[in-house]
Amino acid sequence: MSSLNRKLIQTLAETISKQVDHFNKTEVECLIREFNVLLGECAASGRAVNGLDKEKFRSILHNNFGMTDDMIMDLVFRTFDRDNDSFVSLKEWIEGLSVFLRGTMDEKIKYCFQVYDLNSDNYISREEMFHLLKNSLIRQPTEEDPDEGIKDLVEITLKRMDHDHDGRLSFSDFEKAVKEENLLLEAFGTCLPDIMSTEAFEQHVFQEQLVL
């Protein structure tokens, strides 16, 4: 990599690190490099790249953060991709990771809510919940209605979290419920990495690259 390129990265890092809360300049630099590496892998397949596409992003989530649920991964991608251009740009990458890896509780609540709000109408509706949870219970063929369990689970959860009793979760409902019981943060699917993979990823990105 040329010294020009290095200079460029440093300037870029300087700017971005001022906009992002949880990373310092060096860390941003590392993240940019990592982004470029990942981008390079994409580029190798011979397409023009504006950022990480869904395919690549899903493989990152899967390989680095142990996520398996396709639907959730798509949702995470959608949340990272703020401008909805089907690519996660460098800025989106770093801003997203800031919350994803090191977000405060409030940031995480906001992030999770966005993930679960499928139609982005600022409410998580009963139907959205059902959709998110539809594969979470083993269906028993003996039962009359195989979805009965899930419907019931949705009702229980809604009853617990819907503080204003309007039959759907507003952001404030969600926030309040999570503050009461932190376990409800990822209520409708794992969309945040666990502490082990977070540490592994940070070590991989920040330390191994510095040695390079």
Next chain:
Amino acid sequence: MGLSLTKAAQWTTAGKLEFTPMNESLLKELLSFVEDFSSRHPQEAEHVFEEPLRWSTTLGASDFKTDYYISGIDVQSHEKDSGGQPLLQLSPPTVCVRSFSQLSKLVHLAADKKLEELRACLEENKDAMVKILGPCFADILEKEDTHTDVLHLVDKDQGKDPEFKINLFHLLQNMNKQLLSKLLEEIEVELNLTALKNDIESLKRLCSEGEKRLLKSVRYTSDFEFSNGCRAPLWRQVYGDICYLVVEPCDTENLYITCSTAGFFLNGGIKQEGAESGYERTSDTYKDLLTLLKSRSPYFAEHINKQASAVQELPSTQSVHRHVESVDMEEQGELQRSYEQQEKNVQDKSRKQHLLNKKKYEPCPRWKKLGLMSPCGKAEERKSRNSSGMEMSSEIRKKKQGSGAKSKMKAEFSLSSLPGRLSSSQKIKTPARATELSSESSSQSEEEEEQSERRLESNTDLPPEYWQIQKLVKYLKGGDQTATVLTLCAMLDFNLMQETCQLAIRDVGGLEVLINLLDTDEVKCKIGSLKILRKISHNVQIRQTIVDMGGLQSIVKILDSPVKDLKALAAETIASVARFRRARRTVRLYGGIKKLVNLLHCVTNLASLTANQQKDVEVARCGALALWSCSKCTKNKEAIRKAGGIPLLGRLLKSPHENMLVPVVGTLQECASQESYRIAIQTEGMVKDLVKNLNSDNEELQMHCANAIFKCAEDEQTRDLVRKYKGLQPLVSLLAKVNNKQLLAAATGAIWKCSISVDNVAERFQEYKVLESLVELLTDQPEDVLVNVVGALGEFAQIPASKTIIRQCGGIKPLVNLLSGTNPELLVNVTKTVGACATDQDNMAIIDQLDGVRLVWSLLKNPSADVQSSAAWALCPCIENAKDSGEMVRSLVGGLELIVNLLKSTNDEVLASVCAAIAKIAKDKENLAVLTDHGVVPLLAKLTNTTDDKLRQHLAEAIGHCCMWGSNRASFGEAGAVAPLVRYLKSKDATVHQSTAMALYQLSKDPSNCITMHEKGVVKPLIHIMGSNDKTLQEAAAGCVRNIRLLAVANRKAILFY
């Protein structure tokens, strides 16, 4: 005779009659019967026995007079039977007697040996009735069936004098009855026998239901029932036994159960009546029969509640049957279901059964109300007590139907077992920690008993929570991690501190799932599971089940997790699970103690902590909580120490947060029962922090601090440190917390131990007016407070001024009142304090007036050796300081005999104290005479071989004083007491020398003792002792040597001049 002997007499294994009061009175009754027989019933007395009664006698030919042919050592009676055989024949040592007239005569001849003769006769003729009347009659007599026509027997009998024989038979029968009723009068049975019988009848009914039966059989060991309703032999009734049962459960070995007034327990295996051994208790005592059976037979326990609900809701035995049939049908239906669901059947069944009941018998709430009236049902039953169980219940049923009530009865056994159940559930509700109080022993002895399995009572409608929880558990089983977390959250919304929810989770199989989750990699699932477990484990049974399922191992493993929330939760869960011994052991065995100690590393004293550091503090707090729970057994205390926990705890002790301090100090005070901890607490400077926290506003914290000081202040340096850090005043101010008894107990305990240092009393406590407060606490306090208060007073009273203050505050009277208590620990302290007070003349006058000496004296009868010795020590100053003490001692009837008998004790402390008291008593010549009559001299002499210096000192003193009467000096010599005494002079203890020298001086007034002493080389050590600074000692030694010398001179003169 026959009946009373087999039922009432207590036989030893060797076939001898035991020497028990019961047997003695039985023998005496029999004796008077035999003695008077020939004069009262001359004709019957002539009846010749079927077979002779034979036994070995102590009588010889010389005892027999007229009416007998005497040839050498053999004797024959003049009286002969129709066949010419003599009716009495003696060829020593065997004697044969063949009629009551001869038996009476023999008993008269035996004079003062008659009891022994009768005893020997009975022992060797256990079948006396058979021998006298022949087997047929004896049989009837044994059965006590008065209505059987005896006449037809006579026909079969080719007998002579049939009339007499029948008369004789009736006479014996009457005697039997009288004897038994007399003996029964001596026994009082207090338990509600009717309730017990109902229980047993109900159990019997449970045996008769084919495949569904809960027990194979239930039977009494004896069909014979005494008129007071008991079935145990009379000599066992004295101990409170009522009857014995043999219960054959479906799944385990036979249970041999003793029903006694004290409760129900397993015995050593009494299989049938007349057993000679096996009466000892081999299990815990249970309040009711059901609990015992449930604890012994898991099968029974599992099924009884279902049955119980059935029995309870159904009015009669008949309907029980009907119900069981319907359950059977249910069973068959279920067999066709898939195997997969089989494991759920247990729950399902109970539910279905329940539904079934509800369907069929809708008005059950009303029955419950009516059930309260059941005592009247009981009264009816009592009337029909003598009829058999089946008759009884059918009778009741009729009555009930007559009165129109559908059912007034709850299941019979629920009645008497109710108190037991209540108490157990109360036990569950008391937080275990609340009972853990002071005194070293408490930590081990107040161990939470493992309780027997108890399912949700299905006699009430299952709460709606039950079904909701069951549903949630189903989701837990079939959900991925997202569903699992949601379900766990939903479960957390239930009131998990409520027993119905706790047991519901267990009963629907939720515990297995929760524990399985702990072994997954899902942090959120683990957190959720632990959040539930830490709450439901407040329930005793849940804790046990968690441990049984191996859940504790998984929780211990989680302590290694890098997630701090998880660590904290795991530690907190351990804190609530490890409340019983097995759990604590499991924690230790899986390395939990070390892991918990590792959690204690954190920064505490920084003013502002980062979020991360705060989490560390929380983890440490939970670790301390867990250690606190675990620290209740000795091995864990040791493990904590080895893992380096003490300095870490010491560091946390400086924390400013109460919620951290409570578990830390709690752990420390628990561990302070170990010497190593006490030293560490002292050397690591923790006393200062403990004292500081005495001033906290948190009473729990204050209590633990006071308890820690209580335990540590056994050590003198710690006591001084408490004073140095100004800990005495806060302790005293805690005395005002009259309403918090635990705190009060801890504070008084600490004051007690601190007052052992005279400096503390003299310099500090006096100015705080502690005595006044303490005296006020002598009344209306629980025993653990009293023990400490009295202990403290005892220490204070070592200072003369305190004795006056105690008197002036009116403390003597409550103290004397406490002498009639029963708690040994308290009695030891009370006697000690009374003794200390009695060293003051004015106090003694009050004690005497309150009859305190008699009370102290009677404590010599207390079974506890500590109380005995403490009482004997207390007697010394009492006797010394009482006015006219000689007369006072004499006025205590049997007192001197009592104290002399204590010289047979095996406890050195008791012996020493008794010797000291005897030395005081013997100062009064008249009393010494009585002591001598009771054989004090040989008893003292027997003790002389001891090597215990304290005993030696007081023994020598007692011997010295006992020499002053009659020929006691010579008796001591003959009993061999002199030689060992000489050896005492080699002891290193100066006080031993002193009293020994005095004793030797007294003994040396007898010439033969002088010879013995001289032989044993007494002169040399005595001359050495003459050089002592103590004048009395000098004098005694010199006097002794003089006596020896005088004898020698006299001896020489005698040789020279005669």
